[in-house]
Amino acid sequence: MTISPPGPHAVPTPDATAHGLPRPCGPISEAVVRALTAPPGRRRVPQPSDVRAVGDPLTDRDFQLGLWMLYEMHFRGFDDVDPFLEWDPLLLAARRSLEMVFERALRELAEPDDDLPTSADEVTTALLRVTTDATEPALAAYLAREATEDQFRAYLAQRAVFHLREADVECLLLARLSGAPKAALAEIQYDELGAGRADRLHADLFARALESLDMPTDITTYVDGADATTLATVNAGTMLNLHRRLRGAAAGHFAAFEATSSVPCKLIAAGADRLGLPPEVATYYTEHVEADSVHEQVAINALCGELVAADPTLGPDVLLGASICLAVHTVASDVMLAAWREGSAPEEEIAS
Amino acid sequence: MSDDSAGTRVSVTPCKGGPLLLRGATEIEDEDGQVHPVVRPVVALCRCYRTESPPWCDSSHKTPRRSAGS
Numbered sequence: 001m002t003i004s005p006p007g008p009h010a011v012p013t014p015d016a017t018a019h020g021l022p023r024p025c026g027p028i029s030e031a032v033v034r035a036l037t038a039p040p041g042r043r044r045v046p047q048p049s050d051v052r053a054v055g056d057p058l059t060d061r062d063f064q065l066g067l068w069m070l071y072e073m074h075f076r077g078f079d080d081v082d083p084f085l086e087w088d089p090l091l092l093a094a095r096r097s098l099e100m101v102f103e104r105a106l107r108e109l110a111e112p113d114d115d116l117p118t119s120a121d122e123v124t125t126a127l128l129r130v131t132t133d134a135t136e137p138a139l140a141a142y143l144a145r146e147a148t149e150d151q152f153r154a155y156l157a158q159r160a161v162f163h164l165r166e167a168d169v170e171c172l173l174l175a176r177l178s179g180a181p182k183a184a185l186a187e188i189q190y191d192e193l194g195a196g197r198a199d200r201l202h203a204d205l206f207a208r209a210l211e212s213l214d215m216p217t218d219i220t221t222y223v224d225g226a227d228a229t230t231l232a233t234v235n236a237g238t239m240l241n242l243h244r245r246l247r248g249a250a251a252g253h254f255a256a257f258e259a260t261s262s263v264p265c266k267l268i269a270a271g272a273d274r275l276g277l278p279p280e281v282a283t284y285y286t287e288h289v290e291a292d293s294v295h296e297q298v299a300i301n302a303l304c305g306e307l308v309a310a311d312p313t314l315g316p317d318v319l320l321g322a323s324i325c326l327a328v329h330t331v332a333s334d335v336m337l338a339a340w341r342e343g344s345a346p347e348e349e350i351a352s
Numbered sequence: 353m354s355d356d357s358a359g360t361r362v363s364v365t366p367c368k369g370g371p372l373l374l375r376g377a378t379e380i381e382d383e384d385g386q387v388h389p390v391v392r393p394v395v396a397l398c399r400c401y402r403t404e405s406p407p408w409c410d411s412s413h414k415t416p417r418r419s420a421g422s
Binding site (some may be wrong): 069125128131132187190191215262263266289291292293294296297298301 | 370371392393403409410415
């Protein structure tokens with residue numbers, strides 16, 4: 001397969017196919033796009049100097065977009081991109097240099113407690129505490145009571161980058177676990193992935209909510225419109241789940257996400273009803289009110305608790321992952337809320 | 353957790369400060385005799401009486417208590 005490489009400033013047509021490459025927005029993402037589309041032997045990947053030039057990777061959209069594309073090669077890939085490039089050594093080396101910078105930034109952001117847990121009971125208690133403290137969903141409350149329809153759509157558009165791939169990355173974690181924590185995660189994943197029914201896949205429930213609003217369902221559209229911090233929330237989850245050495249953090253990240261989902265989902269569903277949106281929108285969120293009330297218990301007590309019971313050295317990592325999850329989502333939510341409250345232009349509306 | 357080698361046993365797992373997890377049940381009959389079918393592999397039963405979707409837990413136990421009437 002040969003394809004003509006785009007020039008450095010080439011902009012793909014907006015009606016790109018379902019899994020087209022996103023539009024690059026700086027040296028790192030441009031280098032990734034060029035590397036994915038150049039003929040064999042002529043590839044230049046993001047260089048260490050490009051990565052060193054990044055100030056704060058969490059808010060650098062070019063950085064996050066480049067990393068998202070490198071990760072996506074491991075999940076669905078892109079139309080007209082050689083699937084062999086998933087394991088290309090040059091691209092893997094480039095990904096590693098991005099991940100080292102990103103992981104350092106996430107660890108600094110998370111600031112987990114100084115008191116390192118030494119038992120499963122301490123870890124589950126700490127998880128309950130940090131996630132209950134985080135049940136102050138300012139963004140969800142805004143969506144419930146104040147958001148305009150445009151703002152609600154903008155929220156869905158940002159979150160689509162996550163929800164259209166919901167539960168995929170934790171399948172990687174599942175393969176790294178054994179015994180009780182594995183059974184616990186499998187129990188949750190079975191529910192997330194439709195419990196045997198294709199029409200109940202949570203990612204597809206979200207796609208149907210988008211369709212009901214005449215919004216597109218291809219992820220590239222939403223990646224093109226995603227904030228740096230939105231991409232950072234997704235990339236953080238992918239990075240933790242992709243690396244076996246970070247499996248404790250991946251479990252904690254997942255537990256924190258599930259344990260801070262039910263209450264916000266109830267508010268967001270109320271917002272969808274208040275705005276008179278099609279029932280598919282509220283349905284997606286109400287599904288998660290009850291489902292995640294179950295998942296959070298299983299994730300905290302059985303997944304994380306049993307994981308630490310089997311290997312107490314993972315306790316600090318579990319709490320680190322939970323802190324990372326809560327911190328990056330807070331940053332991303334604050335960016336959206338600040339934009340709305342300052343009355344600046346809402347995110348570009350995706351649907352007509 | 354209980355031995356469920358036959359796949360037919362109902363197990364109940366209390367969660368600290370939270371709901372009861374129920375595995376293997378097919379329906380729940382509430383105080384008024386209303387039957388709620390179980391449609392998930394695991395369900396969480398509310399124990400704090402603050403849920404808005406009884407008998408199921410909706411994590412309301414984690415939200416701050418409000419004054420009566422609100």
